[in-house]
Amino acid sequence: MSTAAGGGSVPIPEVVIVRLPLYVRVLTQLRDGGTEVVSSRELGTRLGVTPAQIRKDLSYFGRFGKQGRGYNVSFLVGELRRVLGLDREWNTAVIGVGRLGRAIINYPGFEPEGFRVVAAFDADPDQVGRHFGNVRVRSTSDLDRAIVDEAIDIAIVAVPAAEAQDVIDSLVKCGIKAILNYAPIAPQVPDEVKVRNIDPVLGLQTMTYHLKTMGSDRT
Amino acid sequence: MSTAAGGGSVPIPEVVIVRLPLYVRVLTQLRDGGTEVVSSRELGTRLGVTPAQIRKDLSYFGRFGKQGRGYNVSFLVGELRRVLGLDREWNTAVIGVGRLGRAIINYPGFEPEGFRVVAAFDADPDQVGRHFGNVRVRSTSDLDRAIVDEAIDIAIVAVPAAEAQDVIDSLVKCGIKAILNYAPIAPQVPDEVKVRNIDPVLGLQTMTYHLKTMGSDRT
DNA sequence: TAATGTGAAAACCTTCACAGCT
DNA sequence: AGCTGTGAAGGTTTTCACATTA
Numbered sequence: 320m321s322t323a324a325g326g327g328s329v330p331i332p333e334v335v336i337v338r339l340p341l342y343v344r345v346l347t348q349l350r351d352g353g354t355e356v357v358s359s360r361e362l363g364t365r366l367g368v369t370p371a372q373i374r375k376d377l378s379y380f381g382r383f384g385k386q387g388r389g390y391n392v393s394f395l396v397g398e399l400r401r402v403l404g405l406d407r408e409w410n411t412a413v414i415g416v417g418r419l420g421r422a423i424i425n426y427p428g429f430e431p432e433g434f435r436v437v438a439a440f441d442a443d444p445d446q447v448g449r450h451f452g453n454v455r456v457r458s459t460s461d462l463d464r465a466i467v468d469e470a471i472d473i474a475i476v477a478v479p480a481a482e483a484q485d486v487i488d489s490l491v492k493c494g495i496k497a498i499l500n501y502a503p504i505a506p507q508v509p510d511e512v513k514v515r516n517i518d519p520v521l522g523l524q525t526m527t528y529h530l531k532t533m534g535s536d537r538t
Numbered sequence: 539m540s541t542a543a544g545g546g547s548v549p550i551p552e553v554v555i556v557r558l559p560l561y562v563r564v565l566t567q568l569r570d571g572g573t574e575v576v577s578s579r580e581l582g583t584r585l586g587v588t589p590a591q592i593r594k595d596l597s598y599f600g601r602f603g604k605q606g607r608g609y610n611v612s613f614l615v616g617e618l619r620r621v622l623g624l625d626r627e628w629n630t631a632v633i634g635v636g637r638l639g640r641a642i643i644n645y646p647g648f649e650p651e652g653f654r655v656v657a658a659f660d661a662d663p664d665q666v667g668r669h670f671g672n673v674r675v676r677s678t679s680d681l682d683r684a685i686v687d688e689a690i691d692i693a694i695v696a697v698p699a700a701e702a703q704d705v706i707d708s709l710v711k712c713g714i715k716a717i718l719n720y721a722p723i724a725p726q727v728p729d730e731v732k733v734r735n736i737d738p739v740l741g742l743q744t745m746t747y748h749l750k751t752m753g754s755d756r757t
Numbered sequence: 758t759a760a761t762g763t764g765a766a767a768a769c770c771t772t773c774a775c776a777g778c779t
Numbered sequence: 780a781g782c783t784g785t786g787a788a789g790g791t792t793t794t795c796a797c798a799t800t801a
Contacts, residue, residue, distance in 0.1 A: 332769075336744050337740075339744075340740045340743035340744060341724055341740070344722065344723070344724065344740075348723075358781085359782075359783075365724065365726075366724050367726065369772070370782090371771075371772050371774095372771065372772075374782090374783065374784060374785085375770090375771075375784085377783095377784090378784055378785070382783080382784065383783095384783050385778085385782085385783075386777070386778040386779055386781080386783045386784080387778065387779045387780075387781045387782050388779065388782070388783085389781090389782065390783090402747070403743055403747045403750075404746035404747055404749060404750030405746060409746055409749075411742075418641075418644070419641075419645075422641045423738075426638075426738075428738070428739055429739065429742075432739050432742070434742050472749060473742060473745060473746075496748075496749060496752065497745040497746075497749055499741050499742060503563065503647060504563070505560055505564055505584065505585050505586070511752075513749075515744065517736060517741060519642075519647070519648075520559070520647055520651050520653070521556075521559045521560070522718050522734030522735075522736060523630075523648075523651070523718060524558075524559035524622055524624060525556050525558075525559060525622075525732075526692060526732045526734060527624060527628055527692075527716075528555050528558070528621070528623055529555075529732045530623060530628075530691060530692075530716055531623030533715060551791075551792070553792070554792090577759085578760075578761075579760080588793075588794070589760090590794055590795070590796095591792090591793065591794080593761065594763080594792090594793075596761095596762090597762055597763070601761080601762070602761095603761050604760085604761075604800085604801065605760055605761045605762080605799070605800040605801055606759045606760050606800065607759075607761085608761080609761090
């Protein structure tokens with residue numbers, strides 16, 4: 320008990336969780352632009368989502384608005400960040416320091432959002448000991464130890480497809496509960512481990528379906 | 539007419555389209571590993587999806603299986619690739635050749651899947667004329683002309699967040715119907731334009747919710 | 758026997774519509 | 780007057796379960 324906030328103790332749909340970061344992003348933008356209050360209608364327009372959906376989504380976590388007025392932007396950002404666990408920093412480790420892994424280590428978008436890359440690993444002994452960003456590459460055989468030492472919360476997998484499932488298995492054995500996977504595979508993990516896949520090719524491949532099915536209203 | 543294949547003329551849910559590329563990926567792996575026939579149960583296990591869902595999904599497009607036996611892997615891969623429009627090559631243009639844009643141009647995962655980067659654009663005159671991979675950077679003001687000349691099917695947006703919506707507006711004006719967006723924004727486009735967002739931070743931010751809500755069964 | 762393809766049932770998610778608060 | 784919060788309605792997606800076929 321004491322875990323869930325506000326509304327009721329209804330189980331919260333995963334789709335709702337997936338939308339919250341989007342809300343946070345747009346709200347943050349509004350706040351930084353000086354907007355103090357926003358209605359679900361206004362927010363919905365900016366997100367391409369219905370106002371009712373926004374109100375329903377927020378209602379899972381509490382009553383953040385004022386009737387007749389709308390939502391205080393700063394307040395709502397804060398509440399949603401708290402709900403998502405974004406009111407603290409999270410430590411990540413990048414596994415695989417090839418082209419992609421190095422790009423991830425140097426990606427400037429994580430740090431400002433509270434995600435720090437504090438460790439890097441590679442199976443190739445030639446890479447071990449090198450420095451990228453401000454992390455030193457360690458051997459994959461150190462995974463277990465390092466994950467505890469560095470208090471890693473999230474693993475970022477950037478190894479070739481052929482090795483990815485093995486790496487993910489090791490991570491799971493080490494007790495990792497969250498994995499951001501860049502390898503183009505469908506990872507197998509136990510239920511209690513969360514995986515998000517970053518895979519531009521999948522995005523392209525769904526769009527071609529729609530491109531193909533187009534212009535068919537032209538004779 | 540003659541567009542929709544197989545089963546019936548039921549409108550096909552977008553979630554189904556989104557799953558197809560995953561099926562293609564796992565099936566391709568199986569095929570390359572020498573598997574000739576696969577059942578929906580086997581496939582489901584590898585994808586973390588129920589067998590019924592796979593059968594229902596496939597039934598939107600045709601009857602690809604054999605009762606009592608399963609699906610011929612090579613045949614099914616071919617059919618699904620055809621359904622998704624992956625039986626041809628698609629031309630893409632990368633907009634923005636900063637760190638991220640250059641990484642995308644050099645990403646080796648697109649070409650083997652039939653996606654070619656045939657043009658690159660940047661607003662910065664210092665970048666115009668430079669070469670990355672085997673494309674020459676052009677001025678963003680040439681977008682319109684170049685999209686027609688190079689027969690660009692898909693735009694890949696890799697500009698800073700602040701410029702992304704403007705770039706997307708230009709692309710839409712040029713008639714682009716598919717955009718792969720790497721900028722951390724919620725893009726606004728007309729219904730007929732498809733957008734897929736690649737945003738690792740959103741993935742991380744949904745996982746922290748689950749991490750936070752964990753270990754609560756340990757009193 | 759084994760596994761597909763599919764109507765029907767169940768689960769899930771979104772939208773409606775309005776009471777209630779500011 | 781305006782907009783939230785929310786039960787109930789409506790719509791969509793998933794799962795079930797079985798007739799059917801190899």
